[in-house]
Amino acid sequence: MSEQPKPRFAFEIAATDGKARMGTIQMQRGEIRTPAFMPVGTAATVKAMKPETVRATGADIILGNTYHLMLRPGAERVAKLGGLHKFMNWDRPILTDSGGYQVMSLSELRKLTEEGVEFRSHLDGSRHMLTPERSMEIQRLLGSDIVMAFDECPRADQPRDVIASSMEMSMRWAKRSRDGFDSGEEHAARSALFGIQQGALDEELRKRSADALIDIGFDGYAIGGLAVGEGQEAMFATLEFAPGQLPKDKPRYLMGVGKPDDLVGAVESGVDMFDCVLPSRSGRNGQAFTWNGPINLRNARFAEDTGPIDERCSCDACSKYSRAYLHHLVKSKEILGAMLMTEHNIAFYQQLMQAMRDAIGEGRFAEWARDFRRNYLEESPPG
Template structure:
């Protein structure tokens, strides 16, 4: 099963002219998912909605506070991103969902007219544990900004996301940090299922948008399967897999994907939340995951770490201070191709903002190139060979001396 890639000028997005990125014409009025090709468990598909199409496997740059840090929106788009992520909890606190709504919604506010996914605030239930109180009704947070108390119920989480106007919304869930006891993991999983039902009712019928349920269950296979099956029975438009990459070894995460993905419907998108490293992405795609988000490429860029096809490069290391080579002479990204490592080292050591900008640009470019490579390999029926080639490149450790 292969995708037709022929396009004409008339059905291309003018913002992506010359990038070879077709946009369906006319734009769909409803949210949908189409599986275009499969190689083993790896899937190539499209998530379609009125604001555009997300080519899967997809990596979503994280724009926590309505901005992908150190990047212009147009840059993010030009790298190949079809969708970005916003954070309900942080936008609720500042500048406020009501204010964003009054200013025309999150897309207009952030000057991003393409799909936006918002998370529900559930991760902050875990990460801000000292500042919250849990109950069946929801979560009371004490703002980390000014100490003001806020209450977020499942209904309020969806209400906020609707005020923001996001295209894909997440149910409110309780994310358990691992390791945890089986009883605690099951309690949180069951609560998350009850909250999913409430979120579904609050979300209602919105043909052009989607609400995803979130599979929980920690590192307990039977709980993962039960959570996935219960959410599947709710017949949602998509399914997220949460509560992973929260302290457990990578193999535990992959084991949980192997028991979770087969339970989920094949005709709905699967989104692994908060993941991860390039190796996490390629291993998760091989187990049937379609969508990802993570702060790693942007956060690493702000701290002097570059991701390349030859592995990671730490620009804080003094061995780069006389190195005239670029990060990757084969990259299409100017940040990777047109600046020497010596210059990047200088910027990082001098705490110049341009260093963070260039390395973030490089990292997001590499992540999008990684996803495009996987999409192409799945269509060609050579995903496993491609996976080996990518890992051999990382193991090589560096480009040849120029």
């Protein structure tokens, strides 16, 4: 009997517990277990980690970045070299963000119009134009499995009329992204396109955004415009309504989030996918995440600590090296320190997602989340 072809994109919810959902996304390059955390490989690498090490932590999918890869080494060059998967030796799904957030952060170097965003490269000052159509083309050249629509991400503290105008333009860009994605028929036949809900902290604007995206039609829906400085309380308040405005039968992706307790709270609100630079960036700076809260291995109290980073973790950093040795590496600014600390943090995040999937599947997520917070937040050790 011949093997059944793998689907382009199929999302199945296997269990729910309250608003929390556990399931799978099936794609041609493999299965993505949800809730899922995507390590960030901005420039075709998860910093300080080999792709096989990232996979060994339990990651099913990673994230690449349109803005950074279009500037260096260039999307056309990556395509010439066989696509992003071959280029970086990662054979599983890759989600690429559209570049909109990075362009937003270049407010001093950009000019925003209905057509798109003209900006100067932060690398060499060269001028570039990024439009919904060009973003789709770049993501197609990279060979992305999950493509993100091009949008603008305004700060939440902007006046409501500014946020509304930005959201409406992002919805027009979403339609252009849909059309641009569909024009690449061969790529569209094996990849997926996600729309991005905007509207900052405003329930009515987010509803209008969600309705516009649903009218266009996407494989999945992202919640954008959060984790941009509004604070956890405001983010959680928005997550009380934002995920429920999106289709129940499609994956919901909260972009750029976040701390472990952010992820738990967002899963409670019905979110399925996450990405964040925090575990890798924190690892390079000496901070490790543990089930009892984050610790800073730079702290002198770890100089003679022979225990592992976390007793419950089985990653190489925990099973083979002591806190004392990692303290030494971090203080000495040795590359191995960044490698081991990053590996642990990515592994911890994957273990966190697995624990949530298990708890949802067994119908005990509320109890699990309560225990997690008691250990992580209330018993967080000093340093």
